[in-house]
Amino acid sequence: MSEAVAPITAKDRVGELDVLRGFALLGVMTINLWEFGGESVTITADQLAALPNAALNSSIEFWLRLFVSDKANTLFACLFGMGFWIQMERLEARGAPFRSIYFRRAGILLIFGWLHFFLLFSWDVLHVYGIAAFILLFSRKLSARTMLVVGGALLLFAKPLISGVFEWSGVSVTLDAITSADSEVLARQAAAQSGDFVTFMSLMAENNWLGWIMNGGLVAWIAYATGRFYIGAWIARKGWIQNASTNLAPFRRVLWPTLVLGLALEATHLLTENAEPGTTLSAISAWGGILHALATPLIAIGYGCALILLFNGRSAKWLVAPFGAVGRMALTNYVLQSIAIVLILTGVGPGLALAGKAGIATFLPLVAIFYGAQVLISNFWLKRFSYGPLEWVWRALTYGERPAMRRSTSAMIAQ
Numbered sequence: 001m002s003e004a005v006a007p008i009t010a011k012d013r014v015g016e017l018d019v020l021r022g023f024a025l026l027g028v029m030t031i032n033l034w035e036f037g038g039e040s041v042t043i044t045a046d047q048l049a050a051l052p053n054a055a056l057n058s059s060i061e062f063w064l065r066l067f068v069s070d071k072a073n074t075l076f077a078c079l080f081g082m083g084f085w086i087q088m089e090r091l092e093a094r095g096a097p098f099r100s101i102y103f104r105r106a107g108i109l110l111i112f113g114w115l116h117f118f119l120l121f122s123w124d125v126l127h128v129y130g131i132a133a134f135i136l137l138f139s140r141k142l143s144a145r146t147m148l149v150v151g152g153a154l155l156l157f158a159k160p161l162i163s164g165v166f167e168w169s170g171v172s173v174t175l176d177a178i179t180s181a182d183s184e185v186l187a188r189q190a191a192a193q194s195g196d197f198v199t200f201m202s203l204m205a206e207n208n209w210l211g212w213i214m215n216g217g218l219v220a221w222i223a224y225a226t227g228r229f230y231i232g233a234w235i236a237r238k239g240w241i242q243n244a245s246t247n248l249a250p251f252r253r254v255l256w257p258t259l260v261l262g263l264a265l266e267a268t269h270l271l272t273e274n275a276e277p278g279t280t281l282s283a284i285s286a287w288g289g290i291l292h293a294l295a296t297p298l299i300a301i302g303y304g305c306a307l308i309l310l311f312n313g314r315s316a317k318w319l320v321a322p323f324g325a326v327g328r329m330a331l332t333n334y335v336l337q338s339i340a341i342v343l344i345l346t347g348v349g350p351g352l353a354l355a356g357k358a359g360i361a362t363f364l365p366l367v368a369i370f371y372g373a374q375v376l377i378s379n380f381w382l383k384r385f386s387y388g389p390l391e392w393v394w395r396a397l398t399y400g401e402r403p404a405m406r407r408s409t410s411a412m413i414a415q
Helices: 016-037 046-048 054-067 071-093 098-119 125-139 142-170 171-181 180-194 197-211 219-240 249-272 280-285 288-311 323-328 330-343 360-382 390-398 409-414
Strands: none
Touching: 016 046, 016 054, 016 071, 016 288, 016 323, 046 054, 046 390, 054 249, 054 360, 071 125, 071 219, 098 125, 098 197, 098 330, 098 390, 125 219, 125 288, 142 171, 142 219, 142 288, 171 197, 171 390, 197 219, 197 280, 280 390, 323 330, 323 360, 330 360, 330 390
């Protein structure tokens, strides 16, 4: 394989990207398990309210919505946009046929995402990212300013606008009534608890067809993800993430204003959303969607700045450095999280079959245990191998040649 088209090596990686990606995966798993095992999917509202720890579940859900919901996947998607843009720039700079390489890479992600979506995990986001990756490729000639403006508009307004159109048309009301009906939820729950995975995935496929594809969710999320890809690509075009270690001042200036303002806006939204009609608070609650849309990227930016500063600090790097190995194996770890969520909710094999029996208070410790294991295993694996298993497959298919999997003895000793 020529040097121009060869995949990047460990020394070429941007450490900050890996840390941010690994951190985001913790939030992604938490939200995916909460939503997939949540109300109107695999547990009814009455069942959730009847759980012994229902009050604790409700309290945790508030904090989860404040600090994690939408923030983790916003950070994750922006990082995908950064990664794809950095790869395009590097390939083009080396004189490689970057369009064909990028096309294969994005195409493999898209195909894998759809397979993952239909055959394993109905909360998959990779099929959305694969489509957004092609949009980024075909619009790469946009100026940085245009990419920022369009990306910001899509990130803030695309999802609520598209969802609003489907609600106004009456489509959402009709389809939501079908997919969230107790009879449908209980059918999915029964299949999950029995361990009948084929029936469970069949029922989830029906749910996703009506509630995701026909209901406009897929279109809304493609636009939403494209906005986040554009923002990530814009950041990469500025070189901020690649040169973070030598230019930390902007991250210090941005950290607290974005984090404080974002959390204030999100808290206002959450605290007023159930206000009594006709009150001052209810007038504020009418703007809840906008408050949330503004708060989400601000909080995600704040998290990113904090992690970059910690990673490049002298005394606290040890707190965040372990996330890097999880981020380097993001595809492998994301799929492993999907398997873990399926085993937590269903009775397949050694599964716990908790669908309909538990809420977030039960799920959180399980996420902590599993993610902790991912941190340990990822760091152990990458001391011996250059890539995660699925990352190796992705690169082999992209470049048409198998890269060396096992690390050299000298590289292992150097660590």
